[in-house]
Amino acid sequence: MNKELNTTPAASHIVMxxxxxxxxxxxxxxxxxxxLVENYFSNTETARVMLKKFWHSDENIQKTIDEFSENTLTNFILPLGVVPNVMINxxxxxxxxxIEESSVVAASAKAANFWLTRGGFKAEIIGMKKVGxxxxxxxxxxGKLQDLFLSKKAELLESVAAITANMEKRGGGILDLRLVxxxxxxxGYYQLLGEFDTRDAMGANFINSILETLGHKWKEMVxxxxxFSDAEKELQVIMAILSNYTPECRVRASVECRVQDLEEAGLGMSASEFAAKFTRAVRISRIDVTRATTHNKGIFNGIDAVVLATGNDFRAVEACGHAYAARDGQYRGLSEASVADGIFKFSLEIPLAIGSVGGLTSLHPMAKLSLDMLGRPGASELMQIVATIGLAQNFGAVRSLVTSGIQKGHMKMHLMNILNHLEANSAEVERAKVHFENEVISFKSxxxxxxSLRNYV
Structure with missing residues (x-):
C-alpha cells in the first residue's frame, strides 16, 4: 500500500x-x-504512476477497454468472484x-449450497417484451389522428423493414405499434408505443433506431x-427512445421445501420458528418502505454483480426493478415468502431486460469469459441465472437477519479489508482471524x- 498517494486531499491542498x-x-x-496530475493532484508523480499502473499489459486489450468510454485514463479494478453449486432447473x-463486497458472494454461495440439497432453484420466463x-x-x-394512424400503420411498419429484417430472421422484431x-x-401529448422482441440482444440500439425512423416517417405522414388543415399538419417530435421500464420482460425464480427440511446446524432455533420469522421479515418488506428499500438493495447486490460480470447495464436493470417495486403506488420488497400446508416457499419475480449478445457482452474480454463459464446462455437463460442469484442473495441476507444478525458474518468478511488497510502481514492476518472468531470486529478493535502484536514482537 502506497502511503504517499492521497486521492482525497484537504481542499486547501488542491491546486485548481x-x-x-x-x-x-x-x-x-x-x-x-x-x-490532470498537474492541476488536480497534490502529489503529481505518485498520481501519474498510479494512473499508469493499472493499464493492461496487452496493448490491444487496453485499446478495447479505452474505447468503451470517453476521456479514459486507466482501468478501475473490481474483483470477479464466483458462486459454485447453483442448481437451476x-x-x-x-x-x-x-462486486467489491465479499459478504455478498459468500451469502450467495451459502444459499446456493443450502438449496442444492433441497431441490435447487426453479426459474421460468414470464415474458420477453420490451417497449419504446x-x-x-x-x-x-x-379521432382524426387515430384514423390516420390506423390507415398508415402498415406503411409505418414497412418504413423500418430494412432495420428489422435481421432481427426477424432470428424470430424477433416489432410485435406491435399503437397510438397512445x-x-x-x-x-397535445401523444405517443407511438412500440413493443419489441430483441431475442438474445438487450436491443437498445435496435429499438432506438426503429423509433427514430418511425418518428420521422410519422411526422412526414401527418x-x-x-x-388535415394546415394547423393539423404541424407535429413536433419531442423524443424517440426505448423505455427501461419493461414489466413484460420478466422472470421468476423460486425455491420450496418442507418446513422441517429447513433444519440446519447453527440455525439457533427450530425450523418452524425460522420459517415463521423469515416469512414475517419478507412481509415486513412489503409493508414498510423503509425496510423495502434495504431489502431490495440486497436483492440487487446479487443481481448487479452478475449483470456487471456479463457486460450488461446494471443501471437500467436497477431503474426498472425499483419502478416495478412501486407499480401499485407503494414501494415494496420484490420477493415473497409463505408457509402453507407445511411447505415453505420463497420467490422473486422481477423484470430483467438483459442480453447475451451485442454490446459489451461481445467486446469485453471478461464478459465473454463469464458467458463462457455459464455455457453461452441465451438471454432467457441468463435472465433466469441473474434472478436466481438475486433470490439466493436475498435468502442469505434475510436468513442472517432473523438468526445471528447481519453484522456477524458481514464483519468477518470486512476483517480482511481492515487488515489490508493496516498492512498486516500473513502471520498477523492468521492470528487476527483466530482472535476475532468470537470477538466484536471494528476498525478500532x-x-x-x-x-499489540507488533508491540509484543
Whole structure:
C-alpha cells in the first residue's frame, strides 16, 4: 500500500486550474493524464504512476477497454468472484459476480449450497417484451389522428423493414405499434408505443433506431395528410427512445421445501420458528418502505454483480426493478415468502431486460469469459441465472437477519479489508482471524489488536 498517494486531499491542498480546458477529449491519453496530475493532484508523480499502473499489459486489450468510454485514463479494478453449486432447473452453474463486497458472494454461495440439497432453484420466463416510445405534440381532433394512424400503420411498419429484417430472421422484431393519447396529462401529448422482441440482444440500439425512423416517417405522414388543415399538419417530435421500464420482460425464480427440511446446524432455533420469522421479515418488506428499500438493495447486490460480470447495464436493470417495486403506488420488497400446508416457499419475480449478445457482452474480454463459464446462455437463460442469484442473495441476507444478525458474518468478511488497510502481514492476518472468531470486529478493535502484536514482537 502506497502511503504517499492521497486521492482525497484537504481542499486547501488542491491546486485548481486557472482556466477551464478546451478540447480535452481531443488530447491523447498521456496528455490528459499530464493535465490532470498537474492541476488536480497534490502529489503529481505518485498520481501519474498510479494512473499508469493499472493499464493492461496487452496493448490491444487496453485499446478495447479505452474505447468503451470517453476521456479514459486507466482501468478501475473490481474483483470477479464466483458462486459454485447453483442448481437451476436441474442444471448446475458456476456463476460469476463482479462486486467489491465479499459478504455478498459468500451469502450467495451459502444459499446456493443450502438449496442444492433441497431441490435447487426453479426459474421460468414470464415474458420477453420490451417497449419504446415516440413522444410527440399534435393539436387537433384525436379521432382524426387515430384514423390516420390506423390507415398508415402498415406503411409505418414497412418504413423500418430494412432495420428489422435481421432481427426477424432470428424470430424477433416489432410485435406491435399503437397510438397512445396522453392529452389529459399534457396538452397535445401523444405517443407511438412500440413493443419489441430483441431475442438474445438487450436491443437498445435496435429499438432506438426503429423509433427514430418511425418518428420521422410519422411526422412526414401527418404533414402530407390531405384531410388535415394546415394547423393539423404541424407535429413536433419531442423524443424517440426505448423505455427501461419493461414489466413484460420478466422472470421468476423460486425455491420450496418442507418446513422441517429447513433444519440446519447453527440455525439457533427450530425450523418452524425460522420459517415463521423469515416469512414475517419478507412481509415486513412489503409493508414498510423503509425496510423495502434495504431489502431490495440486497436483492440487487446479487443481481448487479452478475449483470456487471456479463457486460450488461446494471443501471437500467436497477431503474426498472425499483419502478416495478412501486407499480401499485407503494414501494415494496420484490420477493415473497409463505408457509402453507407445511411447505415453505420463497420467490422473486422481477423484470430483467438483459442480453447475451451485442454490446459489451461481445467486446469485453471478461464478459465473454463469464458467458463462457455459464455455457453461452441465451438471454432467457441468463435472465433466469441473474434472478436466481438475486433470490439466493436475498435468502442469505434475510436468513442472517432473523438468526445471528447481519453484522456477524458481514464483519468477518470486512476483517480482511481492515487488515489490508493496516498492512498486516500473513502471520498477523492468521492470528487476527483466530482472535476475532468470537470477538466484536471494528476498525478500532482490529487496529489495537495488530498494534499489540507488533508491540509484543
Amino acid at each position: 486550474p486557472k482556466l477551464p480546458i478546451k478540447g480535452f477529449s481531443k488530447l491523447s491519453k498521456l496528455e490528459k493524464i499530464d493535465f 436441474g442444471n448446475l452453474y458456476c456463476v460469476p459476480m463482479v 416510445q415516440v413522444h410527440f405534440i399534435w393539436n387537433g381532433e384525436t 393519447d396522453r392529452t389529459k396529462d399534457e396538452p 404533414m402530407n395528410a390531405e384531410s 482490529v487496529r489495537e489488536y495488530i498494534a
